[in-house]
Amino acid sequence: MPRIIEVREGILKKNDMLARTLRTRFSDARVSVVSLVSSPGAGKTELLHKTLATLTHTHRVGALVGDLATDRDARRLAQAGVPVQQITTGTVCHLDAHMIAQAIDGWDLASLDLLFIENVGNLVCPASYDLGEHARVVLLSVTEGEDKPLKYPTIFNTADLAVISKIDLADAVGFDKHEAYRNIHEVGPALTVTEVSARTGSGMDGWLQWLRQPLPSRR
Amino acid sequence: MPRIIEVREGILKKNDMLARTLRTRFSDARVSVVSLVSSPGAGKTELLHKTLATLTHTHRVGALVGDLATDRDARRLAQAGVPVQQITTGTVCHLDAHMIAQAIDGWDLASLDLLFIENVGNLVCPASYDLGEHARVVLLSVTEGEDKPLKYPTIFNTADLAVISKIDLADAVGFDKHEAYRNIHEVGPALTVTEVSARTGSGMDGWLQWLRQPLPSRR
Numbered sequence: 001m002p003r004i005i006e007v008r009e010g011i012l013k014k015n016d017m018l019a020r021t022l023r024t025r026f027s028d029a030r031v032s033v034v035s036l037v038s039s040p041g042a043g044k045t046e047l048l049h050k051t052l053a054t055l056t057h058t059h060r061v062g063a064l065v066g067d068l069a070t071d072r073d074a075r076r077l078a079q080a081g082v083p084v085q086q087i088t089t090g091t092v093c094h095l096d097a098h099m100i101a102q103a104i105d106g107w108d109l110a111s112l113d114l115l116f117i118e119n120v121g122n123l124v125c126p127a128s129y130d131l132g133e134h135a136r137v138v139l140l141s142v143t144e145g146e147d148k149p150l151k152y153p154t155i156f157n158t159a160d161l162a163v164i165s166k167i168d169l170a171d172a173v174g175f176d177k178h179e180a181y182r183n184i185h186e187v188g189p190a191l192t193v194t195e196v197s198a199r200t201g202s203g204m205d206g207w208l209q210w211l212r213q214p215l216p217s218r219r
Numbered sequence: 220m221p222r223i224i225e226v227r228e229g230i231l232k233k234n235d236m237l238a239r240t241l242r243t244r245f246s247d248a249r250v251s252v253v254s255l256v257s258s259p260g261a262g263k264t265e266l267l268h269k270t271l272a273t274l275t276h277t278h279r280v281g282a283l284v285g286d287l288a289t290d291r292d293a294r295r296l297a298q299a300g301v302p303v304q305q306i307t308t309g310t311v312c313h314l315d316a317h318m319i320a321q322a323i324d325g326w327d328l329a330s331l332d333l334l335f336i337e338n339v340g341n342l343v344c345p346a347s348y349d350l351g352e353h354a355r356v357v358l359l360s361v362t363e364g365e366d367k368p369l370k371y372p373t374i375f376n377t378a379d380l381a382v383i384s385k386i387d388l389a390d391a392v393g394f395d396k397h398e399a400y401r402n403i404h405e406v407g408p409a410l411t412v413t414e415v416s417a418r419t420g421s422g423m424d425g426w427l428q429w430l431r432q433p434l435p436s437r438r
Contacts, residue, residue: 039258039259039260039340039363040258040342040363040367040370040371041258041360041362041363041364041367067370068343068370068371068372068373069369069370069372070366070369072366072369072370091343091346091347091373093312093341093343120343121342121370121371122341122342122343122344123259123340123341124287124310124312124339124341124344125312125341125344127310128310141260141362143385143388143392144258144259144260147289147291148259148260150288150289150291151259151286151287151288151289151291151340152259152287152288152340153287153288154287154310166362169391169392172388172391173362
């Protein structure tokens with residue numbers, strides 16, 4: 001089906017060009033942009049909620065939140081008292097650069113230090129779409145099983161940080177941490193890994209420290 | 220982007236026609252076909268492993284297993300001593316009817332009573348692709364949160380059964396069962412719900428009983 005492939009490559013190329021423009025805009029405005037990707041239910045919103053609530057004391061933070069339906073996550077995040085914009089994708093399984101450009105239309109980017117983008121819960125499709133972010137963070141919850149990096153390699157080897165989430169449940173689910181690290185490093189040998197529990201606060205310091213450092217600029 | 224939409228609709232229409240042909244072939248061969256969909260890590264493979272190991276004593280069972288990469292799941296399932304065929308999708312985020320047709324090429328369908336299809340872990344894209352199955356089962360693990368049906372409505376309202384999985388972890392994660400049922404029934408008012416823990420065996424009887432009944436034929 002050469003026609004299909006051609007069209008898909010056309011979409012990706014156009015997306016990448018727009019993403020590059022967005023990244024320049026973000027950098028010019030001195031706002032660092034971090035995207036979060038994971039399976040549904042790995043804990044992106046909970047982690048982001050706690051992160052925004054803490055960082056808002058020292059940084060000017062905001063968030064864009066992608067979902068197929070409902071604005072539940074945006075409402076949850078807005079409780080932290082920071083600007084949050086919902087992106088409802090309908091049946092589309094990922095965010096793309098055009099959606100980001102539309103969502104920030106009218107925003108004064110220079111009024112932010114750090115902007116988070118929470119993608120639709122999906123370990124496959126978001127891997128192919130550059131959103132103009134400076135760093136991509138992939139979450140792997142201990143409840144999902146240690147094999148997920150091997151089964152969804154692209155999302156892990158395009159990420160800048162892997163966060164093992166819900167670490168407080170590790171014992172209850174029999175999580176094998178060594179195997180998880182081995183699998184993450186098999187697909188992303190240089191990938192930094194950190195562990196958090198947004199619920200108990202365990203590991204939050206390491207995660208916040210990573211966010212406060214200059215973001216990777218490999219893109 | 221009308222050209223893109225047109226092409227996508229073309230793909231779906233072709234898929235649905237092929238799926239209809241497959242369903243007729245399955246019905247003619249008197250093999251019941253059940254597909255499983257869920258997020259990555261909701262426990263499809265574990266549930267299927269236990270199911271095949273039990274049903275193989277009374278039924279002739281087989282499985283097709285979709286994954287982006289690796290044949291880990293197929294190897295796990297083959298331990299049950301039943302025919303298992305891996306479908307490796309590469310970067311494609313869902314199975315389609317063409318992949319199913321290719322995978323069963325050369326199989327004697329009449330030698331099976333029950334064929335399972337385990338889709339790629341993804342709550343979005345698989346919803347749009349009819350695989351020729353007689354019934355679609357969606358798994359929701361207690362660790363994912365009760366809001367997933369509202370956030371991924373299509374996959375729930377196109378399913379014939381919702382399985383709440385990892386029910387043994389419900390207390391550890393503070394799962395609110397009533398809210399989960401309410402959310403499932405908000406998007407699929409007539410959807411049957413069952414609860415299982417493949418690990419402890421809790422609820423397996425109800426699930427196996429559902430499988431042994433004549434499958435829904437609403438498709």
